[in-house]
Amino acid sequence: MTTTAFIGLGAMGYPMAAHLSRHAAEHGGAALVWNRTASKAHKHAAEHGSRVASLSELAQADVILSCLPTSASVDEMIGRLEGQLRPGTLWIDCTSGHPDAARTQRTRLAAHGVRFLDAPVSGGTSGAQQGTLTVMLGGPADEVEEARAALPFAAKVVHVGNTGAGFAVKAINNVLLAVNLWAAGEGLAALAGLGVNVSAALDVINTSSGRSNATENLIPQRVVTRQFPVTFTLGLLAKDIGIALDVVHAAKGSAPVLAQTGALYDAAARNVGTDVDHTAALQFVERMNAREIR
Template identity: 55%
Template sequence: MKVGFIGLGAMGYPLAGHLAKKYETLVWNRTFAKAEAHAREFGSRAVELPELAQVEILFTCLPTSLEVDQLAQRLLPYLRPGTLWVDHTSGEPELAQKTARMLQEKGVSYLDACLSGGVAGALQARATVMAGGAAEDFARAKPVMEAYAAKIVHVGPLGSGHAVKAVNNALLAVNLWALSEGMVALVKQGVNAGLALEVINASSGRSNVSENLFGQRVISREFPNTFALGLLAKDLGICAKVLEAAATPAPMLRQVREFFEIAKREVGATEVDHTAVAKLLEKWAGLEIK
């Protein structure tokens, strides 16, 4: 089988590497030197964009759904009927549906198959995939995605993958904001942040944020930028659209989105890690969490 991968960022680069170990893999990246480096490292083949129309399954992993749609428009004249497009972008359900309708006119199927697990999950081939689309398209893509994913779930019709990912990341934001609030208060009271976190992680308040992010990034003051604050703010915006479409009550998720929009302006967007949102609360409180 011949597959293609577009978007060799922090997640896409290792994912395409896992594919190249099992399948003939063509790669393309906006910065073409990165595709060439990938070919040298993993044995994939760096190609010009039209050549990706040769593949049976085409994977994309880009920053936004708009970029996926623009790319689909560029590739449309070259795509062949029967191609399956699997989009790993954390994107927008409505725009993904629009892109899918355009591709369907050429006989190309589409799955929105968002990822979770972060860069570590991608490197270790233990990503989680939440896919929306037709059951037969999911069945066709799943064995290939097993090259880099440990959990692959068909969550519903087209657009569902993006919706689940947006809500998932909104919950990440809620946990991060709430823990930051609590830790600021504890430090203000003279509590050692590291010891407080140790107790929380052995108690009912623990979460992925407390166990795997807060100590290693916030208390350490390292804030390694593996997932930018602006990207999490973007996902919260997508979640807001999901909530609006559902017309369901969600005061907490809407409020947390506002906090992250403020943090994006005051702390930074692309140049800082999402855990740096804690710096906004530190600024308001006049202290550091340590």
């Protein structure tokens, strides 16, 4: 009977933890939840049958899952639990964290006999709700195998490399999202300026070689509609781009397009805001072009 504890009931974590509750109900075991703002944990317990845990209960879980805004928040949680952790626990961190932090955290927890895996997820809030997330895992193969059973919110679990590799792949995925989105914004703004119907252009591009998740989903659903619903903030994407550029630097790589795009997202965040949806970055593309994308 496994006890699993989930830390961080944000936009992603809340529905992810619901899958843990359901899984525990069906297969036995306990699903504990913890959140900095405790009321959210109580709401989760009421809605999904999880159990609100104290920090010391958390610390005794067989598996700890965390999903927090940044690696710094994970460091802080480790600090709060450090004295009470028990050997043998597997800590699976689903934060979009920093590869350097993963290595430090793994070493720090190893001193307590706790194994740390970086396990960021992709698929957005809808994937979290439907339990169709992709998890990219970094760490030793045997621990990764052990972790698979603890991820009932995932449709796909891929072992991508050693500790930190999960965070690295996630960061690169997100910077590609950022580039694909921005470039499409630049191109569509130009077409709009020539009187081309943007939706018709997207219709064509989406059966052609220039298509991406940005042209297939994000721009038609969020930009052309002018709704920009906030599911993943521009501030968090800008942070992830920063991690990606650190990944390039650590690899002694050269990535001029990623670097340039990162700087442009920084300008967008300065001008459009950090708490808006990440697709609102295209509002800065629109400002640069003095023209709306629609």
